[in-house]
Amino acid sequence: MVLNIQETRIVEFLSSIKKNISCFCEDNNVILKVSHSFKDKDCNYFDAFRIEEMLLNIVSNSLKYTKQDDEILLESFIKNNLLVFKVSDTGKGFKSQTDMIFNKYYKENENTSHKNSSGLGLYICKLIAEKHNGNINAYNNAQGGATVEFSIPTDNICNRTAIYSANKN
Numbered sequence: 609m610v611l612n613i614q615e616t617r618i619v620e621f622l623s624s625i626k627k628n629i630s631c632f633c634e635d636n637n638v639i640l641k642v643s644h645s646f647k648d649k650d651c652n653y654f655d656a657f658r659i660e661e662m663l664l665n666i667v668s669n670s671l672k673y674t675k676q677d678d679e680i681l682l683e684s685f686i687k688n689n690l691l692v693f694k695v696s697d698t699g700k701g702f703k704s705q706t707d708m709i710f711n712k713y714y715k716e717n718e719n720t721s722h723k724n725s726s727g728l729g730l731y732i733c734k735l736i737a738e739k740h741n742g743n744i745n746a747y748n749n750a751q752g753g754a755t756v757e758f759s760i761p762t763d764n765i766c767n768r769t770a771i772y773s774a775n776k777n
């Protein structure tokens with residue numbers, strides 16, 4: 609897998625995620641809530657196409673377990689020099705050890721009746737996170753639902769204003 613790393617404005621990226629992924633949620637009457645406190649100009653280097661693919665995989669898992677009119681929450685923030693994306697749902701949560709769920713073809717329920725279940729989604733997410741020198745983990749949240757969280761380094765985080773003014777000199 610070769611990444612196409614580009615300087616990406618985080619706020620713009622998150623609103624395009626909301627726009628692109630919300631339509632899948634609306635089919636199920638589920639709301640995708642996006643929460644962050646970035647400024648418009650905050651950016652980081654990552655492969656926006658691949659990170660969107662990860663978020664789509666994670667949110668579509670959540671959608672399988674989220675009841676109509678419930679909410680899936682996507683939060684993004686900086687913690688310990690990492691850019692974190694965190695998806696939480698109100699579904700049934702994981703029943704097994706969550707380190708297994710990133711294995712290739714792993715499904716918690718082998719005879720799952722869900723179509724669109726290959727056991728590949730989170731495996732691919734892990735590959736993409738690792739390609740970015742990041743990592744991914746999953747756990748059950750306080751509401752009993754699932755949370756999947758991944759992070760990538762912010763060594764490259766920058767502010768466009770700073771870059772532009774630096775270029776003028």
Ligand SMILES: Nc1ncnc2c1ncn2[C@@H]1O[C@H](COP(=O)(O)OP(=O)(O)O)[C@@H](O)[C@H]1O
Pocket residue numbers: 665669670673697699700701702703709714715716717724725726727728729730731754
């Ligand atoms: N949001 C979630 N809530 C509960 N279980 C989940 C969630 N996301 C993933 N899982 C469990 O982890 C397994 C692996 O997920 P994934 O790799 O995306 O495969 P699948 O093709 O089954 O969606 C799923 O089969 C499911 O058992």
Ligand SMILES: [Mg+2]
Pocket residue numbers: 665668669727728729730
């Ligand atoms: Mg999946």
